[in-house]
């Protein structure tokens with residue numbers, strides 16, 4: 697069971713969005729993908745999930761190029777929760793999660809009790825069983841996010857790809873989802889913005905910067921003050937996590953953000969003020 701990218705570029709028109717990315721996801725790990733806005737995390741995830749084909753290089757699942765694997769087969773092996781995925785409407789929560797069983801259904805394999813059980817387990821896993829009859833469009837952003845994750849779990853994939861899975865979630869559900877994801881018997885790749893969450897939950901972290909894979913390693917290897925300064929433009933101290941040996945915690949310094957960003961905002965605010973006065 698392996699999923700990897702070998703020397704992958706992906707470009708939109710003439711613009712290279714990710715460049716020469718080589719990465720091998722280890723079976724059973726929780727791999728976090730971090731990087732500033734626009735660094736290429738979503739693009740990398742969508743190439744890993746087979747949604748985008750590399751312009752150069754290969755995306756490979758168990759020795760076979762993703763482009764040669766059929767959609768149905770791929771969906772049984774890779775579950776993908778995209779950022780702001782909001783395409784389903786006028787269906788119940790149970791129906792939304794049941795969509796995850798689609799790759800297993802066919803004329804010779806109709807819906808069965810096993811499918812019901814898988815859907816119920818997935819709803820339990822994200823703490824949404826009590827809302828199973830609610831209509832999708834009545835859910836909050838966070839509840840929708842949990843249903844998306846349940847739908848991906850119902851695919852019973854070997855690899856679960858999550859693009860910012862804690863978006864819209866309150867802190868209890870953020871930690872709950874990450875704890876759940878870490879315990880699942882699947883290999884997980886998740887794009888995360890909260891670097892402390894990456895430190896707490898990930899086995900390894902891959903850091904993107906300007907469309908390139910800048911570094912990959914344990915949280916302690918990657919989340920060092922130099923990387924936080926050079927890649928994210930923030931000043932921070934990294935301390936060992938006393939409660940979880942081998943893990944670390946980041947303490948950001950107030951006023952330690954890259955001053956270019958701060959002065960950009962200051963300029964915008966000054967312009968708005970001028971407009972209001974004029």
Ligand SMILES: Nc1ncnc2c1ncn2[C@@H]1O[C@H](COP(=O)(O)OP(=O)(O)OP(=O)(O)O)[C@@H](O)[C@H]1O
Nearest residue numbers: 708711713731732733734735736737738739740904
């Ligand atoms: N189809 C496209 N056409 C043109 N530019 C694109 C396309 N897809 C992505 N990009 C650009 O590529 C860059 C990387 O985008 P991507 O969404 O992969 O970044 P990201 O690291 O996930 O960002 P964020 O943290 O903001 O979600 C961005 O500058 C984005 O505007």
